[in-house]
Amino acid sequence: MNADFVALRERLAEISDLHRALGVLGWDQKVTMPPGGAPARAEAMATLGRLAHERFVDDELGRLLERLRPYEESLPYDSDEASIIRVTRRDWEKARKVPTELRAEMIRAGVLGNQVWVEARANNDFASFLPVLERNLELKRRYVECFEWDDSPYTPLLDDYEPFMTTTEVAEVFDAIRPVLTELVREAPAVDASFLQGSFPVERQQAFAERVLETVGFEPGSWRLDTTVHPFCTSFSNRDIRLTTRYDERHLDSLWSTMHEAGHGLYAHGIAQGLERTPLATAPSLGLNESQSRTWENLVGRSQPFWTHWYEPLQATFPEQLGDVSLERFVAAINRAEPGLIRVEADETTYSLHIILRFELERKLIEGALAPKDVPEAWNAGMRELLGVEVPDDTHGVLQDIHWSYGGIGYFPTYALGNVISLQIWAAVKRALPDVEEQMAAGELGELSTWLRENLYALGRKLTPKETIERITGAPRIDPEPYLAYLRDKLAALPAGA
Numbered sequence: 001m002n003a004d005f006v007a008l009r010e011r012l013a014e015i016s017d018l019h020r021a022l023g024v025l026g027w028d029q030k031v032t033m034p035p036g037g038a039p040a041r042a043e044a045m046a047t048l049g050r051l052a053h054e055r056f057v058d059d060e061l062g063r064l065l066e067r068l069r070p071y072e073e074s075l076p077y078d079s080d081e082a083s084i085i086r087v088t089r090r091d092w093e094k095a096r097k098v099p100t101e102l103r104a105e106m107i108r109a110g111v112l113g114n115q116v117w118v119e120a121r122a123n124n125d126f127a128s129f130l131p132v133l134e135r136n137l138e139l140k141r142r143y144v145e146c147f148e149w150d151d152s153p154y155t156p157l158l159d160d161y162e163p164f165m166t167t168t169e170v171a172e173v174f175d176a177i178r179p180v181l182t183e184l185v186r187e188a189p190a191v192d193a194s195f196l197q198g199s200f201p202v203e204r205q206q207a208f209a210e211r212v213l214e215t216v217g218f219e220p221g222s223w224r225l226d227t228t229v230h231p232f233c234t235s236f237s238n239r240d241i242r243l244t245t246r247y248d249e250r251h252l253d254s255l256w257s258t259m260h261e262a263g264h265g266l267y268a269h270g271i272a273q274g275l276e277r278t279p280l281a282t283a284p285s286l287g288l289n290e291s292q293s294r295t296w297e298n299l300v301g302r303s304q305p306f307w308t309h310w311y312e313p314l315q316a317t318f319p320e321q322l323g324d325v326s327l328e329r330f331v332a333a334i335n336r337a338e339p340g341l342i343r344v345e346a347d348e349t350t351y352s353l354h355i356i357l358r359f360e361l362e363r364k365l366i367e368g369a370l371a372p373k374d375v376p377e378a379w380n381a382g383m384r385e386l387l388g389v390e391v392p393d394d395t396h397g398v399l400q401d402i403h404w405s406y407g408g409i410g411y412f413p414t415y416a417l418g419n420v421i422s423l424q425i426w427a428a429v430k431r432a433l434p435d436v437e438e439q440m441a442a443g444e445l446g447e448l449s450t451w452l453r454e455n456l457y458a459l460g461r462k463l464t465p466k467e468t469i470e471r472i473t474g475a476p477r478i479d480p481e482p483y484l485a486y487l488r489d490k491l492a493a494l495p496a497g498a
Helices: 003-031 035-056 059-067 069-073 080-095 100-123 126-144 155-159 167-187 202-213 253-269 286-300 304-317 327-334 348-367 372-387 413-432 436-441 446-455 465-473 481-492
Strands: 223-227 233-237 240-245
Touching: 003 035, 003 059, 003 080, 003 100, 003 233, 003 240, 035 080, 035 100, 059 069, 059 080, 069 080, 100 126, 126 155, 126 348, 126 372, 155 167, 167 348, 167 372, 167 413, 167 481, 202 223, 202 253, 202 304, 223 253, 233 253, 240 253, 253 286, 253 446, 286 413, 286 446, 286 465, 304 327, 304 436, 348 372, 348 413, 348 481, 413 446, 413 465, 413 481, 436 446
Parallel strands: 223 240
Antiparallel strands: 233 240
16 A cells, blocks of 8 residues: 555544544533533643644645645545545645634633533523623634635635535525425414323433434444433444433423434444544535434434334333324324424424524624624524514523534534435435335334445545535435425325314
């Protein structure tokens, strides 16, 4: 093998190890760290982030990449070696534009801000969170100044999560889906879901969720499930997957939250071993990653075939609440369109409207059209306009999401993009596995999981997001129509007054 490529892999492996150590500290911060540990944790994570950044933007790595150009050109475009060189070069050129201290300060501010957010959310206290939002926006504006853009200063932030996509392109997708979603929500039939509210003991929710997770495609010993304030998934290798969720005894939303994070986890679990400890050991974009969390949460986890198998075990777990509720009533209830306050508890139809609101607010904040102090008022007005709901307090409004606390501005659009992409990929799944619904009804998810792993997850970042979508679906772009058609069909099939 080419000696320079061997040297590149060795350098990338060391940098990957630093990022994984950083990830372990981040996971621990959100899952087990006592609140008082935040200042020290912020310094430790800033140090690791600075070291990883310094090693990655090193001149010698750039010289290695330059010497490897002839070798790259001699290889097939989608080979592991050529892809590692090509993707690393783009990442290196982008990272070189960001001062190391700015990178470290963004990490430090994110750790400190997260702890402030936890307390502000619990206390319905936006005023205590406002300095965090202002500081993160200041840092993000400094970050944006490191780059050039054509349409909006929001685009460099978006590119961190959805590479090669512009703010204008996202707005075009959202402009296409927004009027249809608002109409669907307005005309959706009322469905009785009162039985989904009650007393659902947490320990039984957890036992049932873990029982389901054992069937979705994880190898034994490769994952764990913990609780946290805001559910997330992270991984430190394709055999070390950390899922988190949150339980509420008053309802069963944790089931779909857990399936959502499992989708992220399966993506990480399916990355090809040959890409480990390189920049390719992740999804091409968060939109594609979210497409799989939404696939497992909704296209599988809310489907009639899935519950044909799993509903009797769920009834047996909660006989007092669900024993007299038919499968048909249950499936109708979990697929209803009903505007609510909380994004992570939103149904499929309203979910993307929550995202459109956040995208519009973030864009205005970065472009200077909205002051941070005015965000709660703008949030509440947007919820009224998009979903027709009144926000009672900031805990159920602007403080509900973790993202702004750690500076994750640009992340939100990928959720709705993931919704759209999930239906494009699902059409490819159904062509390849025409009996996939019969398999789900029999409780068999292995073939579905294997197909997605072999055809999507294993690729990692070898291809761009658009190249990946085209390889899987045959479509050269993100197409909202399958997603909108799916929602129209689903809502049309709901029994009125069920």
